[in-house]
Amino acid sequence: MLSRWIDNQILLGAAQAGVTMAAALIVVALTIRLRLGLKKDILVGLGRGLVQIVAVGFLLTLIFSADLWISIPIILVMIITAGFITVQRIKAIPNALWISLAGISAGAGSVILIMTLLGVIKQDLTSIIPIGSMMVYGAMNANALMLERFHSELVSHGGQVEAGLALGASPEEVVGPYARRAVTAAMIPNINGLQSLGIVWIPGAMSGMLLSGENPAYAGFYQFVVSGSIFVTVGITVIISIVLVRKQVFSKAEQLLIHSEENQ
């Protein structure tokens, strides 16, 4: 209906965003009525989300006309930002920022590079940047989930960890079960995503290709490329991060450095 009234594409997009924002404000009103205490978070989220993504849209129109190498600093900025966002909620783990940067760089960085060099991801900015951002985003979420779960496992099982240490076991051995749980928890959403691909949901990349008129069969293959690559990224990220973080929660004398507040 809107497209019948508005010819200009940018204005049409703004009007469509306005309708979506109005729908979101109804949800805000409901949360106020239900006293969920989410009003500020949602309003800030909606405002930031709209401004950020539209700004990126305008920025991408400039970037897409630049040389291919510009993708390197852009992906690096994404990785660094993802590292800082990850540690906002995980301050109790020593060196969480460096662990996150190493994990996300190793996971997202290596997969983007290899897939681009092999030509699995098209060697142009319109492919590398959006697909790269999906990988960085996947790596960031998985890394945050893994670190948060690992920390909470250590807090709630600190007694067993110290019992193991007191029996002369190595730190790696005593945290092994908790590290495995953290890695599993971080990978489950991604594994579920792969299992439900095409049946429960049609993800963004495929949706975008279908909307722009690509062959649906090719869009299906390409969606698997994207989802599979995100899975590889997530796997590498959480494995690198868990290897690094296991050492950070113990002192040189193999003493557990993370305790629940009541045990401190």
Place this chain on the structure above:
Amino acid sequence: MESNGNKHPALLRVEGLGYQVDGQVLLSDINFEITAGERIAIFGPSGAGKSTLIRLMNRLDEPSSGTVYLEGQDYRQISPRKLRRRLGMVMQQPNLFPGSVAENIRFGPTAQGERLDDERLRELLLGVDLEGFADRDVSKLSGGEAQRVNLARTLANKPEVLLLDEPTSSLDQAAKQEVEETILSVLESGEVTCILVSHDRTQVMRMTDRVLSLKDGRLIADGPAEEVLNAQSMD
């Protein structure tokens, strides 16, 4: 402070031991010696620093000052894993690992790449009065049984010193008595040196010969159990 004039060479010598966290002093300038075979108690009210001291002795925490000598060697020069096997610790809570009783008892030897054979496992279970419990799931144990498995798990490492951190404080009276009797029978059957942390005067009298009394993180008395406890009851 009363002193304990031992003539035998010290198995453990605690020298100027102190511990503070975020500027708060939890333990200050602790000095004492223990000879092999002694049974001593670290006694004092809640917050006196008893558990802090025993954790420092197992090096689960790092001293802020001072050190501990084990047979004359600074314990910071011994690898933490070796040290912890030699100074076996039984914590207040059993903290058993999910699985069977046997898996828990085999944990320490397995961690050092050794296998605890079935005969030794049976002996350990017999020692804590849990014969036939090897395949029992630890989640099915009572509090007292779990604490006796905890004791057997520590003994599986053949420690020279047994550090007991209030091992009965979380148990009911009946379980407390059975664990206490088990510990006494273990101590009487071997030559293990024992350091018991307790705030229970009668338990200290029953189980130990010498008392180190702590108050506000300081050692205020060191001597024969009866003498130290009687002197304190008159204060």
